[in-house]
Every structure is written in structure tokens, then in C-alpha cells.
Amino acid sequence: xxxxxxxxxxxxxxxxxxxxxxxxxxxxxxxxxxxxxxxxxxxxxxxxxxxxxxxxxxxxxxxxxxxxxxxxxxxxxxxxxxxxxxxxxxxxxxxxxxxxxxxxxxxxxxxxxxxxxxxxxxxxxxxxxxxxxxxxxxxxxxxxxxxxxxxxxxxxxx
Numbered sequence: 029x030x031x032x033x034x035x036x037x038x039x040x041x042x043x044x045x046x047x048x049x050x051x052x053x054x055x056x057x058x059x060x061x062x063x064x065x066x067x068x069x070x071x072x073x074x075x076x077x078x079x080x081x082x083x084x085x086x087x088x089x090x091x092x093x094x095x096x097x098x099x100x101x102x103x104x105x106x107x108x109x110x111x112x113x114x115x116x117x118x119x120x121x122x123x124x125x126x127x128x129x130x131x132x133x134x135x136x137x138x139x140x141x142x143x144x145x146x147x148x149x150x151x152x153x154x155x156x157x158x159x160x161x162x163x164x165x166x167x168x169x170x171x172x173x174x175x176x177x178x179x180x181x182x183x184x185x186x
Contacts, residue, residue, distance in 0.1 A: 119185070
């Protein structure tokens with residue numbers, strides 16, 4: 029079975045690598061120190077500090093595994109891969125939102141980099157998926173959790 033390829037920008041790849049390095053070094057050491065202190069409190073059956081530290085350790089190890097799996101199947105989108113004739117991962121897309129009667133600029137990114145509050149939307153999100161492959165001037169209909177939205181592509185850039 030082939031794992032799904034994860035698309036990331038160079039910035040996204042560096043962010044994942046930095047997070048992995050932090051978790052493997054700094055965070056692991058912090059948790060080990062917390063566990064050591066908690067063990068000194070004695071009876072583990074009633075030791076909430078120990079339980080919390082072990083739970084945090086499990087969460088950190090899970091995230092490390094997730095990032096390592098992502099990095100094994102990552103494809104970096106380079107500047108020269110980004111086209112301006114159609115929308116793709118890495119594109120900056122200015123659209124006119126008919127519902128809100130305003131222009132919005134989205135950065136289309138891979139799912140690991142999505143940050144809607146910064147207008148970085150995933151190519152797998154409803155809006156991202158609808159915009160993928162669209163050309164300037166195209167009108168796209170998007171089914172969102174809030175209802176149907178019409179967007180007109182004004183411009184596409186890198």
C-alpha cells in the first residue's frame with residue numbers, strides 16, 4: 029500500500045523539520061526530567077504528576093511518528109513548479125467572494141500547512157479543492173459548511 033504523498037512548500041518542510049527536531053531533543057528531555065521528578069514522589073498508583081507526564085510522553089511520541097511518516101512521503105513544491113495560469117498548490121489566488129462582496133487573497137498550501145486565520149488554505153479544503161485548476165476569470169461554486177459560495181478568480185500569482 030502506498031502512503032499518500034504530502035505536498036508542502038519549502039517553508040512548510042522547514043517548519044515540519046524544526047518541529048521534529050524540537051520534539052526529539054528539547055521536549056523529550058523536558059518530559060524525561062518531569063517523569064524523573066514524579067517518580068521521586070513515590071507510589072505510582074496515586075501519582076497524578078507521573079500519569080500526566082506519561083500521557084504527554086505518549087502524545088509527543090505519536091506526533092514524532094506522524095511527522096516522520098509525513099516526511100517519508102513529502103513532495104516539496106518549488107517556486108519553479110508554481111504556475112500562474114491555473115490555481116495549484118503554492119499559488120496565491122485573489123478571488124471576489126459574492127456572498128461577502130469582498131476580495132480575498134488565499135495561499136493554496138498542502139494540508140499540513142493550512143492556517144485559515146492567515147488565509148493559508150489546504151488544497152483539500154472545500155474552497156481549495158474548488159479553486160484547484162481554475163483560471164483567471166473563472167467562477168467557482170463552493171459547498172461549504174456555511175452554505176454555497178460563489179467565488180470569481182481575479183488573479184493567480186506565486
